[in-house]
Amino acid sequence: MEKDISVAHLSDALKGMNIQEITIEMTALIRSGALEIGAKLPSVRSLAEELGMSPASISSVWSTLKKNHLISGSGRNGVWVSGDNPAPRPMRFENVGNFGKKTKVDLTYASPDPRLLPPLSQALLHATQSEDLNSYRREFITPELKRAVQPNWPYKAEEWMATNGGFDALQATISALIQPGTWIAVEDPTTARLLDLIENLGARVVPVECDEQGPLPDSLAQALTHKLAAFVYQPRVHSVTGCCVSASRLAELMPLLAEVPLVIEDDGIGGIATTPALTFGQYYPEKVVHIRTYSKSLGPDLRLAVLSAPKHLAKSIQAYRNFGASWTSRLLQNAAAYLLSNPEVSAHLEQTKQTYLQRRTWLTDALTARNIPYVGEAGLSVWIPVPSEQFALVTLAIHGYAVFPGNRFMKKLATPHIRVATSQLTPTMIKDLVSTIEMCFDIQ
Secondary structure (H helix, E strand, C coil), X not given: CCCECCHHHHHHHHCCCCHHHHHHXXXXXXXXXXXXXXXXXXXHHHHHHHHXXXXXXXXXXXXXXXXXXXXXXXXXXXXXXXXXXXXXXXXXXXXXXXXXXXXXXXXXXXXXXXXXXXXXXXXXXHHCCCCCCCCCCCCCCCHHHHHHHHHHCCCCCCEEEEECCHHHHHHHHHHHHCCCCCXXXXXECCCHHHHHHHHHHCCEEEEEEEECCEECHHHHHHHCCCCEEEEEECCCECCCCCCECCHHHHHHHCCHHHHCCCEEEEECCHHHCCCCCCCCCCCCCCCEEEEEECHHHHCHHHCCEEEEECHHHHHHHHHHHCCCCCCCCHHHHHHHHHHHCCHHHHHHHHHHHHHHHHHHHHHHHHHHHCCCCCECCCCCEEEEECCCHHHHHHHHHHCCEECEEHHHHCCCCCCCEEEEECCCCCHHHHHHHHHHHHHCCCCC
């Protein structure tokens, strides 16, 4: 049962402290159980008056506690203690859901099929001959990897950097270049981890609606009524919806982006995309950070992505990375370079593209035959509008299928959706899977 924490009781524990000390003490009180989960906190104004501080000071403490998921709610409706783990957590990414013991087919993560990834043995053996191996010299990217990625990069970049995967690149870029409290326009839906990253930073998301050709110009124009710090979008195949940005849509968006100081392009499909890479880098090279991950094409254990940026932005990103690992393993960089430069691997990846497309087509053709709508034309998943996400999840789980709800990927929930991963489908799965999806529309 909820109980109110009196302002007198809380102020006695916090008197004489500054903002940082109050934050530490509140964390300790919640973590120890002295402030129980479910307890309602006094209002910001009443506590500020009791402590002789400004309401803005207490609000900043509350913001930090909310960021760490220790309290929840708003000043108008009340604020409650909601957790006792002070560590920041990527809530969308970690909240996979409980699909029950009957799950026989996991269609949640749109991850690569391990059987379709190129073998790494020769690539890793080659990488052991890398120059400066085991050196502590901090370099943006190895010369070998830079030579391998340049020919297929969508624009002439000024600076290059290898990172420990696509999300490492996103985190370093956003953390280095975006300030807490600022507004970031993000296509809606988007990747769950991107929303987690932005929220953890303390920045604010402005959702930009999309259709099958990419972000809608009118929605981006509306987002510009905020003073945007950046625009983040996926410039090739959307990892959630499977939609592909068209060249004509890119042209429509270009004049709007003249007012945006930073454009972050996240190519999460990379080398297995069946559509060409597009970019604003050829028009706005001074403010574009273009990220391409090689996890889905070459293998997630290579932990590799490459970003391009103007020199001044790359230096800022590297400065942030110096808080951690500073550079990406030369072994992994040059193993990837070997794969990217190998004609046999290139031929293998072309076949892999067609295999993934075929698996997706098995599902979309069967959906079309049952008059079940879906969105998108490529990628490793299918985005399906449903009457109720919860009903769809339960129905699929009862029949042994785990999929993700659309709200995991959306900031502004519109039409309910489910996302069904297709990367590891087989022909024998399709009939039963589509019959079960059809049941999701039988809600009364």
